[in-house]
Amino acid sequence: MIATLLLLLLLLLLVGVPTAYALAASAIAVIWLEGIPLTIAVQRMTAGVQSFPLLAIPLFILAGTLMNASGISERLFALTGALVGHIRGGMAYVNVLTNVFMSGISGSSLADCAATTRVFVPQMIKHGYDKGFSVGLTASAAVLAPIIPPSILLVIYGWQANVSIGDLFVAGIAPGLVIATALVVTVAVMTRLRGFGRGAAFSAGKLRDAFFDASWALLMPVLIIVGFRMGIFTATEVAAIAAAYAFLVGVFVYRTLKVLELPRVFASAARDTSSILVIAATAAPFGWILSIGQAPQQLLSFLSGFSDNPMLILLLINIILLVLGTFMETLVLIIILVPILLPLIETLGIDPVHFGIVMIINLVIGQLTPPLGVLMYVTCGISGTSIGQFMRAIKPFLVALIIALLAITYIPALALYPTALLR
Amino acid sequence: MKTLVLWLDDRVREIEYHALWLLLAAIFIILTATVFFRYVLGSPITWTEEFLTMLFTWMVFIGASSALSTHQHIRIDIVLRLLPPRYALAASIVAVLTCLAVFWVTIHYGLKYARTTWGDLTPMMGVTFGFYTLALPVTSMCAALHVIRACVDDGVRTALMSTIEAQAGEGDEA
Numbered sequence: 053m054i055a056t057l058l059l060l061l062l063l064l065l066l067v068g069v070p071t072a073y074a075l076a077a078s079a080i081a082v083i084w085l086e087g088i089p090l091t092i093a094v095q096r097m098t099a100g101v102q103s104f105p106l107l108a109i110p111l112f113i114l115a116g117t118l119m120n121a122s123g124i125s126e127r128l129f130a131l132t133g134a135l136v137g138h139i140r141g142g143m144a145y146v147n148v149l150t151n152v153f154m155s156g157i158s159g160s161s162l163a164d165c166a167a168t169t170r171v172f173v174p175q176m177i178k179h180g181y182d183k184g185f186s187v188g189l190t191a192s193a194a195v196l197a198p199i200i201p202p203s204i205l206l207v208i209y210g211w212q213a214n215v216s217i218g219d220l221f222v223a224g225i226a227p228g229l230v231i232a233t234a235l236v237v238t239v240a241v242m243t244r245l246r247g248f249g250r251g252a253a254f255s256a257g258k259l260r261d262a263f264f265d266a267s268w269a270l271l272m273p274v275l276i277i278v279g280f281r282m283g284i285f286t287a288t289e290v291a292a293i294a295a296a297y298a299f300l301v302g303v304f305v306y307r308t309l310k311v312l313e314l315p316r317v318f319a320s321a322a323r324d325t326s327s328i329l330v331i332a333a334t335a336a337p338f339g340w341i342l343s344i345g346q347a348p349q350q351l352l353s354f355l356s357g358f359s360d361n362p363m364l365i366l367l368l369i370n371i372i373l374l375v376l377g378t379f380m381e382t383l384v385l386i387i388i389l390v391p392i393l394l395p396l397i398e399t400l401g402i403d404p405v406h407f408g409i410v411m412i413i414n415l416v417i418g419q420l421t422p423p424l425g426v427l428m429y430v431t432c433g434i435s436g437t438s439i440g441q442f443m444r445a446i447k448p449f450l451v452a453l454i455i456a457l458l459a460i461t462y463i464p465a466l467a468l469y470p471t472a473l474l475r
Numbered sequence: 476m477k478t479l480v481l482w483l484d485d486r487v488r489e490i491e492y493h494a495l496w497l498l499l500a501a502i503f504i505i506l507t508a509t510v511f512f513r514y515v516l517g518s519p520i521t522w523t524e525e526f527l528t529m530l531f532t533w534m535v536f537i538g539a540s541s542a543l544s545t546h547q548h549i550r551i552d553i554v555l556r557l558l559p560p561r562y563a564l565a566a567s568i569v570a571v572l573t574c575l576a577v578f579w580v581t582i583h584y585g586l587k588y589a590r591t592t593w594g595d596l597t598p599m600m601g602v603t604f605g606f607y608t609l610a611l612p613v614t615s616m617c618a619a620l621h622v623i624r625a626c627v628d629d630g631v632r633t634a635l636m637s638t639i640e641a642q643a644g645e646g647d648e649a
Contacts, residue, residue, distance in 0.1 A: 064570075064573055065550075065551050066551075066554045066566075067554070067555075067566040067567075067569045067570050067573075068550060068551070068552055068554070068555045068566055068567060068570045068635060069550070069569075069570045069573045069574060069635070070543070070548045070549065070550040070570075070574070070635055070637070071548075071549045071550055071551065072539065072548065072549070073573065073574045073577045074573070076577045076580075076581070077573050077574075077576065077577050080576075080577065080580050090580055090584045091584050091587060091588050091591075093580065093584070094580070094581055094584045094585045094587075094588045094611060094612075095588055097581070097611055098532070098585075098588075098607055098608055098610065098611050101531065101532055101535045101536075102528055102532055102607060103528070104524055104527070104528055106531070107502065107506070107527060107528070107531050110499055110502065110531070110534065111502075111503065111506065114499065114503060285510075288506065289506070289509075289510045292503065292506040292507050292509075292510055293507075293510060295503055295507075296503075296507045299503075314496075314500075315492075315493075315496040316496075318495070318496035318499045318500050318503075319492050319495045319496040319499075319541075321499060322495040322496065322498065322499040322534055322537075322538045323495060323538045323541055323542050323545065323547050324547070325499075325534070325535065325538060326534065326535045326536070326537070326538020326539045326541070326542055327538070327539065327542040327547050327548050327549055328549075329535045329538075329539075330535060330536070330538070330539035330542075330548075331549070333535065333536070333539075333611075381549060381551075424551060
């Protein structure tokens with residue numbers, strides 16, 4: 053049953069059926085073959101999105117879309133440019149730092165990297181960086197978005213694993229900074245090797261202006277964390293507050309959001325939400341078959357055959373996730389794998405909050421490589437870079453990201469200490 | 476026939492567009508108001524959770540259908556690009572037929588499910604569960620129409636193309 057299901061899914065994905073409908077079709081086919089009434093598929097799909105915590109997703113997406121529509125990436129770019137643009141390799145540091153700030157506002161890497169590729173790659177090329185390096189760095193830095201809160205993927209993980217989304221968000225901060233540090237170190241080494249130049253000279257006045265200009269946007273991540281820190285807001289409420297804040301800043305402070313444009317912005321945020329969440333709906337019957345087929349038990353006995361050392365099994369899971377992440381949509385893997393992996397994680401005594409962060413970093417790194425790296429496709433597509441050029445440039449960054457991943461995997465305190473502190 | 480499909484699909488697109496922004500705006504306003512009532516005025520509104528989940532269910536399914544018409548859905552196309560044109564066309568036909576088969580199931584069994592749940596009432600607002608269960612079959616009809624329109628309008632080959640691929644495609648040309 054499970055083998056048929058997985059084979060069908062693979063086949064349908066390969067012939068180009070949209071992911072949501074490939075999941076639905078393979079589940080429907082297996083349900084039909086097993087002689088189970090098909091109403092169950094429909095019932096599972098409808099129930100799949102009937103969940104209040106998931107409402108955080110459209111609101112975080114709305115907050116990000118509103119901030120983007122009010123020109124936030126240009127403002128943050130100006131700020132980080134004034135901050136670190138003058139040092140050697142400045143533009144590359146500006147890139148990483150802007151992504152750190154953007155991650156605190158937007159929750160999805162795809163949206164971020166489309167915006168940052170348009171802003172950064174032409175700028176970096178103009179400053180004498182080669183194209184491959186610029187695109188590779190931009191794509192790697194986009195990995196931060198789903199790790200630094202807010203994060204759509206963490207909301208979905210929390211919903212599937214039944215873990216507090218607030219805890220996950222706080223747990224994502226330090227690992228996000230570790231990854232940013234790893235990228236900064238890589239940039240520093242590359243700067244020394246290749247002799248990148250400097251940007252405009254430092255000016256305190258320019259920095260002050262840029263800071264005040266961007267400060268409204270910078271307050272948003274603070275608002276989100278404080279909202280959770282106070283412990284009185286749920287994820288959905290924090291998302292609503294973030295969206296309301298972005299709305300007020302865009303319409304009344306920056307005044308770049310025009311009222312007549314709002315329906316278009318709202319519809320676009322709704323469509324972005326739906327193209328993600330329809331997968332949560334159609335993956336529900338798929339996951340149901342996996343669970344009645346006893347996939348979690350089979351995986352548990354398979355993995356515990358290798359070793360009973362939690363650290364070793366965690367390494368094994370890391371490798372499996374990295375490989376799967378290169379083949380499959382991150383979101384689909386979270387929805388399908390979390391219910392399967394969670395019993396195993398609990399048996400091993402690994403904290404599900406820590407595991408959530410590790411899992412998402414794994415899967416997002418997979419988006420940077422062929423055959424199915426969405427971040428790779430989008431950054432290469434927008435900047436007009438060939439996949440070969442990208443692959444040569446991405447190697448040092450991949451090494452840095454994997455070192456950061458190992459550190460985050462084996463130092464659970466990075467994720468868990470701040471959560472314990474803020475609880 | 477073709478003009479009829481195009482006309483009908485254009486109307487559905489318009490309706491979906493307005494439904495989408497209105498639904499998200501409603502969710503946004505109601506949720507913000509709920510937070511305001513609960514924390515600022517100290518008198519929580521209790522019925523909103525169920526109502527919001529209902530609006531949300533509709534938004535997700537309408538948006539999914541609408542995303543097919545604007546090609547914003549998510550799909551994997553790596554193999555299609557490697558295939559020789561003849562096989563790529565065959566794969567596209569299989570993909571379109573698979574989608575239509577899924578829509579047939581969600582429409583037929585969705586309506587059946589809506590009928591059986593019509594008498595059940597939701598716990599908080601006491602309205603019929605049909606408000607939830609109708610969302611999938613109704614929007615599946617729209618989604619099927621979008622796919623058919625895309626086939627009629629630009630051909631089967633590009634009917635299920637997504638904008639992520641279009642962005643990636645810019646790279647191939649450069």
